[in-house]
Amino acid sequence: MPRFFLDSTYAAGDVITLPDDVARHVQVLRLQAGDALVVFNGRGGQNEARLVEIGKRRALVEVGEFADIEAEPPYRIRLAQGIAGGDKMDWLIEKAVELGVSGFVPLAAARSVVRLTGERAERRHAHWQGIVQASCEQCGRNRLPEVAAPVDLDAWLSAMPPAPRDGELRLMLSPRASVPFAKLPAEAPLGNVTLLIGPEGGLTPAEEDAALAQGFAPLGLGPRVLRTETAGIAVLAALAARWGGW
Numbered sequence: 566m567p568r569f570f571l572d573s574t575y576a577a578g579d580v581i582t583l584p585d586d587v588a589r590h591v592q593v594l595r596l597q598a599g600d601a602l603v604v605f606n607g608r609g610g611q612n613e614a615r616l617v618e619i620g621k622r623r624a625l626v627e628v629g630e631f632a633d634i635e636a637e638p639p640y641r642i643r644l645a646q647g648i649a650g651g652d653k654m655d656w657l658i659e660k661a662v663e664l665g666v667s668g669f670v671p672l673a674a675a676r677s678v679v680r681l682t683g684e685r686a687e688r689r690h691a692h693w694q695g696i697v698q699a700s701c702e703q704c705g706r707n708r709l710p711e712v713a714a715p716v717d718l719d720a721w722l723s724a725m726p727p728a729p730r731d732g733e734l735r736l737m738l739s740p741r742a743s744v745p746f747a748k749l750p751a752e753a754p755l756g757n758v759t760l761l762i763g764p765e766g767g768l769t770p771a772e773e774d775a776a777l778a779q780g781f782a783p784l785g786l787g788p789r790v791l792r793t794e795t796a797g798i799a800v801l802a803a804l805a806a807r808w809g810g811w
Contacts, residue, residue, distance in 0.1 A: 566589075567602045568602070568705070573735035579627070581658075591620065593614065596619065599615065599617075601616075602616060606707030610707055611631075611632055612629055613632050615627045616735065639810065642665070643666070643668035644760050644762070644801070646671060647768070648671050649760060650678035658696050658712070661798065662706065662710055664810075666801060667710050669720065670671070670716065671693070676763065676766035718775075719775065733759075734750075737776045738760075738762050738786065739785070739794050746786055749804075758804075760800060766794055
């Protein structure tokens with residue numbers, strides 16, 4: 566059944582006009598009046614709905630009953646990712662959402678190929694938020710992961726509490742890792758997990774030292790060096806298998 570994200574508040578029985586972008590999607594799918602669909606607002610749960618009118622300029626739906634359906638894993642992982650070039654970030658965000666990530670922090674690191682400032686950073690941020698919405702529509706999640714605005718890695722680290730709180734876990738992928746993946750806890754931590762990954766070229770030694778000072782444990786993934794767009798996806802999938810996210 567088609568699913569659509571609506572950034573609004575509604576209740577069963579409401580008849581609402583779909584936003585222009587959603588209405589265009591409805592038209593592309595060639596839905597007709599009377600067709601069933603699902604709407605969600607990213608705050609949890611979803612509503613059945615019915616398309617009551619579809620025209621060239623607008624589409625109306627009648628909201629049905631609320632269903633408290635969730636597809637979240639039993640843990641919370643925030644992915645702090647060094648900004649990668651090309652369309653790698655788009656692909657990575659899309660797949661990270663499918664794998665259950667709860668938040669995303671795009672980081673400008675010393676070896677980042679892409680530099681985002683001003684209006685360009687704002688446009689890219691909005692673009693990434695759109696990818697998150699579309700990915701949630703596709704994969705069945707009813708809670709939207711938060712996408713932070715792009716931030717300098719040093720500033721982000723400096724703003725963190727100097728040590729993890731009880732139950733919190735901070736991990737940093739590093740070729741200098743002292744913690745193999747097999748040594749991670751068998752059970753998901755009670756608190757948040759933050760996973761730090763560098764851009765193409767990885768983190769510099771100074772950046773790794775700064776992360777270590779903030780309580781990040783260097784995590785290794787074996788003898789092979791993974792690309793930045795592969796590493797996060799590999800870890801998220803492996804943690805899902807280890808911590809019951811599947």
